[in-house]
Amino acid sequence: MKKLNVALFGVLLLIFACQRPTSENKIDLSTPWKFHSGDDPSWSTAAFDDSRWELINPTEIWEKQGYKNLDGFAWYRIRVIIPHSLIDNAFIKDSIQFKLGKIDDYDQVFLNGELIGENGKTLPVKTDPRPDFFKGASQWDTERRYVLGVGDSRVHWDQENVIAVRAYDQGGAGGMFSKPFEISMVDLSDHIKFDFTESGFKFTGDTLISKQFAVYNISAKEEFHGKLLIHANRCDNGSQLFKQETVLNMPPGIRTVFTVNVIKDLSVPATIYFTYRESASGKEVRDQIEMPYILTPKPGKAPRINGASVFGVRPWSPFLFKIAATGEPPLTYGAEGLPNGLRIRAVDGLITGMMSKKGDYTVKIKVANALGTAERDLIIKCGDIISLTPPLGWNSWNVWGLSVSDKKVRQAGDAFAASGLINHGWTYINIDDGWEDTHDRNGNILPNSKFPNMKEMCDYIHSLGLKVGIYSSPGPKTCGGYEGSYSFEEKDAQHYADWGIDYLKYDWCSYGGIAPNPTDRELKFPYKEMRRYLRKVKRDIHYSLCQYGMGDVWKWGNEVDGNSWRTTGDIEDSWESLSGIGFTQDKCSPYSAPGRWNDPDMLVVGWVGWGPRLHYTRLTPNEQYTHISLWSLLAAPLLIGCDLTQLDEFTLNLLTNDEVIAIDQDPVGKQARQAWKDQDCQIWIRDLADGSKAIGLFNLKDTPLPVNVKLDDLGFKGKWMMRDVWTQKDLGMVMTHFEMNVLPHGTRLLVLRK
Ligand code: GLA
Numbered sequence: 001m002k003k004l005n006v007a008l009f010g011v012l013l014l015i016f017a018c019q020r021p022t023s024e025n026k027i028d029l030s031t032p033w034k035f036h037s038g039d040d041p042s043w044s045t046a047a048f049d050d051s052r053w054e055l056i057n058p059t060e061i062w063e064k065q066g067y068k069n070l071d072g073f074a075w076y077r078i079r080v081i082i083p084h085s086l087i088d089n090a091f092i093k094d095s096i097q098f099k100l101g102k103i104d105d106y107d108q109v110f111l112n113g114e115l116i117g118e119n120g121k122t123l124p125v126k127t128d129p130r131p132d133f134f135k136g137a138s139q140w141d142t143e144r145r146y147v148l149g150v151g152d153s154r155v156h157w158d159q160e161n162v163i164a165v166r167a168y169d170q171g172g173a174g175g176m177f178s179k180p181f182e183i184s185m186v187d188l189s190d191h192i193k194f195d196f197t198e199s200g201f202k203f204t205g206d207t208l209i210s211k212q213f214a215v216y217n218i219s220a221k222e223e224f225h226g227k228l229l230i231h232a233n234r235c236d237n238g239s240q241l242f243k244q245e246t247v248l249n250m251p252p253g254i255r256t257v258f259t260v261n262v263i264k265d266l267s268v269p270a271t272i273y274f275t276y277r278e279s280a281s282g283k284e285v286r287d288q289i290e291m292p293y294i295l296t297p298k299p300g301k302a303p304r305i306n307g308a309s310v311f312g313v314r315p316w317s318p319f320l321f322k323i324a325a326t327g328e329p330p331l332t333y334g335a336e337g338l339p340n341g342l343r344i345r346a347v348d349g350l351i352t353g354m355m356s357k358k359g360d361y362t363v364k365i366k367v368a369n370a371l372g373t374a375e376r377d378l379i380i381k382c383g384d385i386i387s388l389t390p391p392l393g394w395n396s397w398n399v400w401g402l403s404v405s406d407k408k409v410r411q412a413g414d415a416f417a418a419s420g421l422i423n424h425g426w427t428y429i430n431i432d433d434g435w436e437d438t439h440d441r442n443g444n445i446l447p448n449s450k451f452p453n454m455k456e457m458c459d460y461i462h463s464l465g466l467k468v469g470i471y472s473s474p475g476p477k478t479c480g481g482y483e484g485s486y487s488f489e490e491k492d493a494q495h496y497a498d499w500g501i502d503y504l505k506y507d508w509c510s511y512g513g514i515a516p517n518p519t520d521r522e523l524k525f526p527y528k529e530m531r532r533y534l535r536k537v538k539r540d541i542h543y544s545l546c547q548y549g550m551g552d553v554w555k556w557g558n559e560v561d562g563n564s565w566r567t568t569g570d571i572e573d574s575w576e577s578l579s580g581i582g583f584t585q586d587k588c589s590p591y592s593a594p595g596r597w598n599d600p601d602m603l604v605v606g607w608v609g610w611g612p613r614l615h616y617t618r619l620t621p622n623e624q625y626t627h628i629s630l631w632s633l634l635a636a637p638l639l640i641g642c643d644l645t646q647l648d649e650f651t652l653n654l655l656t657n658d659e660v661i662a663i664d665q666d667p668v669g670k671q672a673r674q675a676w677k678d679q680d681c682q683i684w685i686r687d688l689a690d691g692s693k694a695i696g697l698f699n700l701k702d703t704p705l706p707v708n709v710k711l712d713d714l715g716f717k718g719k720w721m722m723r724d725v726w727t728q729k730d731l732g733m734v735m736t737h738f739e740m741n742v743l744p745h746g747t748r749l750l751v752l753r754k
Pocket of ligand 1: 570
């Protein structure tokens with residue numbers, strides 16, 4: 001079998017050894033390239049003989065092609081004839097472009113021995129390669145497109161050209177990947193662009209959704225005359241909801257903003273299609289955007305208790321638990337059987353005080369309004385373990401990055417209250433990196449000028465019934481270059497407690513300089529160290545380990561007494577990032593338990609941007625449903641990473657579905673496992689406390705997918721009542737099988753009850 005593969009590759013090589021244009025006037029570069037690890041300047045030259053190099057597929061990272069532990073430098077080379085006919089057949093005869101997918105993490109690209117670009121930026125003739133091109137933020141998610149004028153001396157028309165790519169991988173996945181890989185003339189679609197990121201969707205009343213978008217011409221000298229055609233179709237039956245045609249002339253550099261208004265049932269998925277048709281050539285540029293659709297029913301007027309049903313506290317730690325409840329105000333809160341030392345505030349359901357005796361206590365909590373009373377048991381476990389359900393909250397990083405400030409943190413707290421998120425169990429307001437100044441002469445950590453008074457700020461957040469988180473590193477510096485806790489652990493822990501901190505994210509970062517090739521013991525050491533001091537303070541502080549999954553942290557996070565541990569690198573708001581993280585968490589499944597959570601990183605819905613400039617998430621609505629559904633099945637800490645002052649109706653719908661949140665908060669704390677997987681579809685199942693099963697059907701394709709589920713294949717016997725969790729509707733009994741349509745990159749989240 002292996003031999004056969006090799007032989008086939010050889011044939012491919014003969015056919016594609018020198019690429020030629022296809023009928024679409026493009027040269028395909030997604031065919032095998034030559035590849036060698038290491039680094040040598042002569043590998044950039046046309047004359048270099050690479051005949052002994054290995055072949056590699058450029059659309060997949062090198063780890064997937066036999067180079068498992070390769071970090072650092074490697075080179076890719078390909079030979080191509082670039083015929084003048086590309087220009088002759090082109091509509092715009094100005095520039096030629098080299099599209100090289102993406103490169104993890106950094107690159108320099110040479111054409112016939114001369115540098116043409118670096119990390120996605122085209123460079124002029126005779127630019128010297130920068131020696132430190134592989135420093136700074138990773139460029140793994142940047143598209144590599146290099147554009148040269150047709151007269152550029154680096155292109156050899158009608159002759160063989162050698163493209164040589166010097167790649168540098170700083171760790172993890174490495175090398176060229178993604179698509180497209182091609183050479184073509186810069187065309188209409190490279191000049192005319194649609195931009196949907198400047199605003200979110202706006203909802204007016206029950207049926208009107210508006211979306212602002214821009215069409216722009218990035219060309220510095222080409223002018224286009226044509227028409228803009230827009231139509232919107234429902235995704236379920238294809239029927240047209242909207243159609244419009246506008247004459248649109250596009251001088252060089254122009255950017256025009258439009259608003260499209262579509263009337264539709266808010267719960268119906270639909271897509272808006274955009275076409276710019278150039279009049280003279282008939283050429284078209286197309287784009288499309290999925291419209292948000294709201295599945296979460298609005299909370300009823302009768303009282304309803306939401307959020308966690310079990311809460312852990314240590315003896316002698318300040319107790320703070322807010323009963324989350326919805327219903328028409330005013331609501332009155334009560335609790336029967338509160339253990340000694342605790343009291344409840346009737347106006348907002350805030351339970352405070354302090355417990356001295358270990359044990360499990362069942363408290364009957366009650367919420368009443370003019371329409372009736374809701375009751376539920378809350379189990380308070382006074383003992384050693386806290387965070388008995390995954391933390392629900394907000395963290396500043398994915399939105400504000402290092403530009404976080406006291407004001408932004410208070411605004412997030414206010415928004416939790418104003419938007420009603422607090423009524424669904426959302427609790428933590430966490431400051432990430434960017435708050436620190438230095439340690440003073442006595443070793444006291446000082447916040448920087450953006451945080452004038454930490455204690456006052458924490459008091460304010462607590463007064464809202466919320467909790468506060470903070471961030472540090474076991475190294476001397478944080479990932480953002482701020483002061484870490486190295487050698488100040490004990491004092492820092494005490495400061496956090498004195499300020500009123502309830503959550504610490506402890507991020508490895510520069511500890512890599514202290515333990516460059518960490519052994520298992522070295523990986524654990526700094527986390528044990530800080531834990532010792534956190535245990536000493538008279539305050540419950542959720543301990544969140546952040547070291548990106550090194551040394552399979554999920555296997556020993558429990559041993560170092562972490563409450564949660566990041567299992568991956570940093571998430572971004574793209575399908576590649578989301579699916580790459582979410583669908584590879586099965587390995588962590590056996591290790592989650594109450595107080596011990598696998599953390600696949602924070603949420604990327606709403607207005608994100610790593611600050612200070614923000615953009616609306618690049619995930620489609622379907623992808624966002626997948627995000628929240630999968631993270632809930634994974635029993636993940638849910639930390640919203642968006643600007644809460646700009647919460648739109650769709651994002652709020654994603655974050656306030658109490659049945660979805662109840663899956664995340666299920667008291668048994670068992671993470672879902674991957675029950676089925678093929679290229680197009682995955683099924684994940686989570687066992688819930690009451691014996692029912694939460695099931696996620698995920699469509700990995702970018703077209704709709706009918707999924708046929710046989711209960712036998714999942715090991716389910718007998719009759720089950722099936723409920724659609726997002727719409728909160730029963731779907732009837734199932735005994736043998738069921739079939740469902742799942743939207744592109746979308747999810748169906750179900751609960752099967754005996
Ligand atoms: C690392 C973490 C992020 C964030 C930044 C802050 O990258 O993984 O979540 O905390 O550091 O600098």
